[in-house]
Amino acid sequence: MESTLSTFLRxxxxxxxxxxxxxxxxxxxxxxxxxxxxxxxxxWFGFVLFVPGLIGFTYVLAAAGSRLAYAGGALAVxxxxxxxxxxxxxxxxxxxxxxxxxQTVDQLDQTFKLVASxxxxxxxxxxxxxxxxxxxxxxxxxxxxHALLLTIGAVAFPIxxxxxxxxxxxxxxxxxxxxxxxxGDLIMHPHKFPSSPSLKGTN
Numbered sequence: 524m525e526s527t528l529s530t531f532l533r534x535x536x537x538x539x540x541x542x543x544x545x546x547x548x549x550x551x552x553x554x555x556x557x558x559x560x561x562x563x564x565x566x567w568f569g570f571v572l573f574v575p576g577l578i579g580f581t582y583v584l585a586a587a588g589s590r591l592a593y594a595g596g597a598l599a600v601x602x603x604x605x606x607x608x609x610x611x612x613x614x615x616x617x618x619x620x621x622x623x624x625x626q627t628v629d630q631l632d633q634t635f636k637l638v639a640s641x642x643x644x645x646x647x648x649x650x651x652x653x654x655x656x657x658x659x660x661x662x663x664x665x666x667x668x669h670a671l672l673l674t675i676g677a678v679a680f681p682i683x684x685x686x687x688x689x690x691x692x693x694x695x696x697x698x699x700x701x702x703x704x705x706x707g708d709l710i711m712h713p714h715k716f717p718s719s720p721s722l723k724g725t726n
Contacts (some may be wrong), residue, residue, distance in 0.1 A: 531579065532579050532582070532583070532710050532711055532713060533711050534575055534579075535575045535576050535578060535579020535580070535582075535710050535711075536576070536579060536706075536707040536708065536709075536710035536711030536712075537576075537707065537711070538572040538573070538574075538575045538576040538579075538707075539572075539573070539575075539576025539577070539579065539580060539703045539706055539707035539710055540576075540703055540704055540707035540708075541572050541576075542569050542570070542572035542573040542576050542703065543569065543573075543676075543696060543699040543700040543702075543703050544569075544700055545565055545568055545569035545572060546565065546566055546569035546570070546696060546699075547693075547696030547697065547699075547700055548565060549561075549562045549564075549565025549566050549569065550562070550692055550693065550696055551693075551696075552565065554689060554693075559613065559616070559617035559620065560614060560617040560618065560621070562617075563610040563613045563614045563617060564610070564614075566606070566607075566610050566613075567607050567610040567611075570603045570604070570606040570607035570610075571603075571607055573599075573600075573603040573606075574600055574603050574604065576703070576706075576707065576710070577596055577599045577600050577603060577651075577655075578596065578600060579710040580592075580596065580655060580706055580709075580710055581593065581595070581596025581597075581599075581600075581655070583709065583710055583713045583716060584596070584655065584658045584659060584662060584716075586713070587662045587663075587713075587716045588662065589658040589659075589661060589662055591654055591657060591658045591661070592654075592655060592658040594651075594654055595651045595652070595653075595654025595655040595657070595658055596651065596655065597651070598647040598648075598650050598651030598654065599647070599648055599650075599651025599652050599654075599655060600651070601644075601647050601648075601651070602644070602645055602646070602647035602648025602649070602650070602651055603648055605641070605644045605645045605647065605648070606645050606648055608641065609641050609642055609645055612631075612637075612641050612642075615631075616628050616631070616632070646681055648680070649677040649678065649680045649681050650677075652673055652674075652676070652677035652680075652699075653673075653674055653677045653678070655673065656669075656670040656671075656673040656674045656677065657670070659673070659706075662716060663716060666705075666709075668705075669702055669705045669706060669709075672698050672699075672701050672702035672705070673698075673699070673702040673703075673706070675694075675698045676694075676695050676696075676697075676698030676699035676701075676702055677695075677699075679691045679692075679694045679695035679698065680695040680699070682695075683695050
């Protein structure tokens with residue numbers, strides 16, 4: 524059982540490190556080329572990678588005693604799944620724009636029930652990340668830098684994407700990449716957290 528758990532945490536930690544790198548890479552590619560279709564593929568893959576990473580992070584935090592981690596993890600995972608599914612809609616937008624059907628894109632983008640059921644629910648991702656950052660800080664105050672990086676990245680995420688601010692988008696990507704480079708290592712080596720019976724033997 525411990526071997527299985529250790530393998531899961533290694534996979535989760537690796538995914539947590541890779542996910543924001545893939546998303547940041549997609550954002551940089553989009554800014555340089557303007558190719559939205561390829562960007563949606565990178566964004567989709569990044570959010571898919573986030574799911575096991577966030578589950579692993581939630582497990583480690585919860586096993587160390589944080590009940591808040593359950594709420595944060597659930598919201599973040601839900602938001603990541605929503606983020607991945609949104610890319611299907613954005614790919615349709617990209618194809619329509621390539622074909623010159625900008626009027627159709629505008630019409631779809633102004634349809635409230637479509638936007639509400641796809642894009643708006645993605646806000647749970649940064650909210651969940653903020654709760655996870657709080658959980659991390661409550662468990663181990665020496666990880667304040669990890670929590671701060673995660674919080675800044677989470678706050679900048681919706682500001683950049685909802686407001687259309689490229690600088691905030693890049694800031695979010697950089698801070699999340701930095702935060703999850705540390706967090707991924709913590710997931711793979713949970714003995715670095717305060718001792719918990721659930722984490723013993725998983726290093």
